[in-house]
Amino acid sequence: MKFNIALLAGDGIGPEVIDQAVKVSDAVAAKFGHEITWKPALTGAAAIDAVGEPYPDATHDICVASDAVLFGAIGHPRFDNDPTAKVRPEQGLLKMRKALGLFANVRPTFTFPSLLDKSPLKQERIEGTDLVFLRELTGGIYFGEKGRRDGGETAFDNCVYTREEVQRLAKKGFELAMTRSKKLCCVDKANVLETSRLWRETVQAMEKDYPEVEVSYEFVDAVAMRLVQWPNSYDVLITENLFGDILTDEASVISGSMGLMPSASMGTDIALFEPIHGSYPQATGLNIANPMATVLSAAMMFENFGLQEEGKAIRAVVNDALAKGIVTEDLADGGKAYGTKEVGDYLAANI
Amino acid sequence: MKFNIALLAGDGIGPEVIDQAVKVSDAVAAKFGHEITWKPALTGAAAIDAVGEPYPDATHDICVASDAVLFGAIGHPRFDNDPTAKVRPEQGLLKMRKALGLFANVRPTFTFPSLLDKSPLKQERIEGTDLVFLRELTGGIYFGEKGRRDGGETAFDNCVYTREEVQRLAKKGFELAMTRSKKLCCVDKANVLETSRLWRETVQAMEKDYPEVEVSYEFVDAVAMRLVQWPNSYDVLITENLFGDILTDEASVISGSMGLMPSASMGTDIALFEPIHGSYPQATGLNIANPMATVLSAAMMFENFGLQEEGKAIRAVVNDALAKGIVTEDLADGGKAYGTKEVGDYLAANI
Numbered sequence: 001m002k003f004n005i006a007l008l009a010g011d012g013i014g015p016e017v018i019d020q021a022v023k024v025s026d027a028v029a030a031k032f033g034h035e036i037t038w039k040p041a042l043t044g045a046a047a048i049d050a051v052g053e054p055y056p057d058a059t060h061d062i063c064v065a066s067d068a069v070l071f072g073a074i075g076h077p078r079f080d081n082d083p084t085a086k087v088r089p090e091q092g093l094l095k096m097r098k099a100l101g102l103f104a105n106v107r108p109t110f111t112f113p114s115l116l117d118k119s120p121l122k123q124e125r126i127e128g129t130d131l132v133f134l135r136e137l138t139g140g141i142y143f144g145e146k147g148r149r150d151g152g153e154t155a156f157d158n159c160v161y162t163r164e165e166v167q168r169l170a171k172k173g174f175e176l177a178m179t180r181s182k183k184l185c186c187v188d189k190a191n192v193l194e195t196s197r198l199w200r201e202t203v204q205a206m207e208k209d210y211p212e213v214e215v216s217y218e219f220v221d222a223v224a225m226r227l228v229q230w231p232n233s234y235d236v237l238i239t240e241n242l243f244g245d246i247l248t249d250e251a252s253v254i255s256g257s258m259g260l261m262p263s264a265s266m267g268t269d270i271a272l273f274e275p276i277h278g279s280y281p282q283a284t285g286l287n288i289a290n291p292m293a294t295v296l297s298a299a300m301m302f303e304n305f306g307l308q309e310e311g312k313a314i315r316a317v318v319n320d321a322l323a324k325g326i327v328t329e330d331l332a333d334g335g336k337a338y339g340t341k342e343v344g345d346y347l348a349a350n351i
Numbered sequence: 352m353k354f355n356i357a358l359l360a361g362d363g364i365g366p367e368v369i370d371q372a373v374k375v376s377d378a379v380a381a382k383f384g385h386e387i388t389w390k391p392a393l394t395g396a397a398a399i400d401a402v403g404e405p406y407p408d409a410t411h412d413i414c415v416a417s418d419a420v421l422f423g424a425i426g427h428p429r430f431d432n433d434p435t436a437k438v439r440p441e442q443g444l445l446k447m448r449k450a451l452g453l454f455a456n457v458r459p460t461f462t463f464p465s466l467l468d469k470s471p472l473k474q475e476r477i478e479g480t481d482l483v484f485l486r487e488l489t490g491g492i493y494f495g496e497k498g499r500r501d502g503g504e505t506a507f508d509n510c511v512y513t514r515e516e517v518q519r520l521a522k523k524g525f526e527l528a529m530t531r532s533k534k535l536c537c538v539d540k541a542n543v544l545e546t547s548r549l550w551r552e553t554v555q556a557m558e559k560d561y562p563e564v565e566v567s568y569e570f571v572d573a574v575a576m577r578l579v580q581w582p583n584s585y586d587v588l589i590t591e592n593l594f595g596d597i598l599t600d601e602a603s604v605i606s607g608s609m610g611l612m613p614s615a616s617m618g619t620d621i622a623l624f625e626p627i628h629g630s631y632p633q634a635t636g637l638n639i640a641n642p643m644a645t646v647l648s649a650a651m652m653f654e655n656f657g658l659q660e661e662g663k664a665i666r667a668v669v670n671d672a673l674a675k676g677i678v679t680e681d682l683a684d685g686g687k688a689y690g691t692k693e694v695g696d697y698l699a700a701n702i
């Protein structure tokens with residue numbers, strides 16, 4: 001197969017980790033007889049510097065003309081602590097999600113047996129954890145009307161959801177649950193919020209179309225607790241944008257494998273793949289950042305094209321490198337630490 | 352001193368644990384020469400059964416005529432999984448918070464050395480954890496306009512905050528920080544929400560009035576992570592209603608002492624004290640519920656009256672009972688389990 005992949009490296013360590021994912025993807029393509037054309041484009045602080053905005057039209061055009069987007073990380077310290085700055089990298093992120101219609105953010109949290117001791121949680125609590133959040137990504141309070149009244153003394157943010165928005169996200173949740181252990185948890189705050197009551201009634205009405213899926217409904221505060229107590233009791237979870245923002249980040253630290261977690265954001269036409277970690281500005285250019293989360297994001301990309309074997313090949317070589325200790329300093333545990341590039345080289349050479 | 356205390360026992364184990372707190376409070380009053388008049392009133396499912404609504408006017412009248420409210424727990428399984436039911440115990444809770452003006456929910460999370468092994472987190476992560484959340488409790492998306500449009504196909508919830516609402520909550524936060532280690536964390540989502548930007552700018556403007564307090568600003572998703580990673584890095588945290596709902600529950604499970612955590616909800620005129628645990632319906636009437644969280648809530652009540660020694664006396668006898676293993680089955684660890692009443696008797700007798 002032939003693919004065009006938009007390559008949005010972004011800021012900080014983004015370009016370095018993206019380089020490794022490109023190398024590994026090219027090795028997979030060579031092995032399985034595919035051809036990838038990479039289409040680099042500007043985003044984040046890098047784009048603000050170059051053209052004055054974080055998600056330029058030119059970048060958007062490249063994305064829509066591609067079969068998928070591979071994304072590094074965005075964010076730069078000079079925008080920190082100033083959430084009111086006129087132009088910020090995060091605005092580019094939100095604009096991109098909306099413009100590309102990336103309504104479903106897929107965030108797996110799973111464990112690597114060799115990394116269990118990195119978790120803040122006791123080993124027996126996390127063993128076997130393998131859950132996936134589907135976070136709604138283009139609606140809710142992120143995109144509702146917001147502003148000030150009373151001369152700036154009153155602020156408001158409106159949270160809005162339509163039944164259709166809930167349905168298309170929930171559909172992905174049911175379908176994913178069917179490919180896994182057929183357990184789906186709908187996370188809401190239906191005892192307080194009208195939008196949550198719409199979520200719950202919409203998901204309830206869809207249950208009959210997926211009779212094999214066992215659906216549970218839990219309040220967001222209860223899930224925030226149980227994620228820490230018994231993360232391995234969850235499988236697929238679906239939730240709205242803001243709850244998803246909070247809970248996926250909470251879930252990401254429990255497995256001990258945070259630096260290795262990939263993610264996908266799916267739209268109707270295109271999907272984007274990125275590591276969950278940030279731009280880690282202090283490490284920029286030092287060749288110390290762990291590229292594995294980005295490499296595993298490329299694995300999700302192949303799998304999303306229906307190329308399961310290609311995805312498996314990447315996951316296998318990552319496991320192999322972890323087992324052999326061919327890892328960056330964050331995982332070296334006093335042993336030898338390899339560079340970002342060296343880990344990428346090993347992965348690409350051993351596909 | 353003479354006090355009138357409204358006594359809202361509520362549902363499930365509420366009445367049993369409240370009985371113990373009354374006994375212990377009476378013992379403290381006797382020892383220190385105070386006189387407490389208890390004013391029982393209906394709330395929760397019990398009130399729905401008796402008079403058709405969860406926070407009757409008669410109960411409200413008793414509360415406003417009292418010096419404080421001691422609250423047990425509300426909630427009954429027959430209202431579960433039906434968040435759309437016309438009358439629900441939780442509505443009584445929200446109505447009570449608003450009617451009594453309880454705008455600041457104070458939720459400490461601390462550790463008891465003897466209970467560290469109950470935590471899902473590794474011991475070295477939680478040792479020394481002693482933080483307090485101040486959650487805004489009468490504003491935000493809980494109380495904004497909510498409803499449906501488009502024949503029910505679109506739902507909305509409006510989140511609204513005024514500068515004044517933020518100021519009065521933040522003031523309590525700064526004041527609390529001054530009595531502790533002078534560290535305050537403002538939790539918001541100022542990179543996305545206008546209400547969060549109002550929170551942040553309001554707190555920033557107050558910093559000059561408390562030059563000794565070191566203030567940090569963190570996004571809610573980052574706090575959800577760090578609470579699990581390094582809970583003992585926090586001291587006082589202030590946040591809006593919904594973030595507070597999620598984060599205080601998350602924080603409550605990390606210490607391993609969840610069953611012992613008290614809370615207070617403060618208004619301008621009156622304050623309410625309650626354990627953070629729920630009504631635990633399965634345990635109703637079995638004399639197995641742990642009364643210590645409610646007893647410690649009574650300690651917070653005395654301290655709020657300015658009676659520090661009285662509060663200390665209660666905390667000391669709870670520590671003593673824990674050390675001697677005079678505990679209910681949740682803490683018995685295979686040893687002898689005492690009944691709810693027997694633990695209460697021991698605490699009252701040893702004040």
Ligand SMILES: CC(C)[C@H](C(=O)O)[C@@H](O)C(=O)O
Pocket residue numbers: 090093094245542543572
């Ligand atoms: C940077 C921010 C706007 C963004 C969000 O809140 O969605 C981030 O936290 C994320 O989860 O991708």
Ligand SMILES: CC(C)[C@H](C(=O)O)[C@@H](O)C(=O)O
Pocket residue numbers: 191192221441444445596
């Ligand atoms: C029962 C519910 C309405 C309530 C809330 O969300 O405030 C509860 O979760 C709490 O935290 O006291």
